[in-house]
Amino acid sequence: DTEVTQTPKHLVMGMTNKKSLKCEQHMGHRAMYWYKQKAKKPPELMFVYSYEKLSINESVPSRFSPECPNSSLLNLHLHALQPEDSALYLCASSQVFGYEQYFGPGTRLTVT
């Protein structure tokens, strides 16, 4: 089973809201990733968690706050977003950091 699940599928939020994106995998993978994808572009890496520790933060604004409660779960907390943050947010996991990655279906985020 190579499934990564993400909720919600769609999210519309105002610039003053606080919301969270959730990601889950049950493949026993020890690395998890958040990506942002704008239309007609490849995914851009935001964060990497390896063995539940933040390994990479690609200079992402502090209005995005990742959390890894355990090895199966990854959250992305959102606060005071801007309209330009509207995008598809993808979660991925891999056996360990640097191995092939498996992606979830994404959350389509619209900031109004």
Added chain:
Amino acid sequence: GNSVTQMEGPVTLSEEAFLTINCTYTATGYPSLFWYVQYPGEGLQLLLKATKADDKGSNKGFEATYRKETTSFHLEKGSVQVSDSAVYFCALTPNFGNEKLTFGTGTRLTIIP
């Protein structure tokens, strides 16, 4: 640094045509190479992979061969279907771990009946 170059899209083909999407890379050592596919409104799916020179990855009728001498990993399919319409991303990761995935820009493929 690492980089991946894909052929410019969009690519439009008729059903049952032969498909080639070119991909070349720059990396030190022997990276692992991947093709991901993204169908409209969905996330990325791993289509195929190759981890060493001369390996051939294959899946769903698609094939790609890891060519170290030409630093290439071209995607091919002998007879495309309308359902193959999607965006295809070539990607690499170095083989010594703890390195992020480097993507190409993506190639949008449209198959017309």
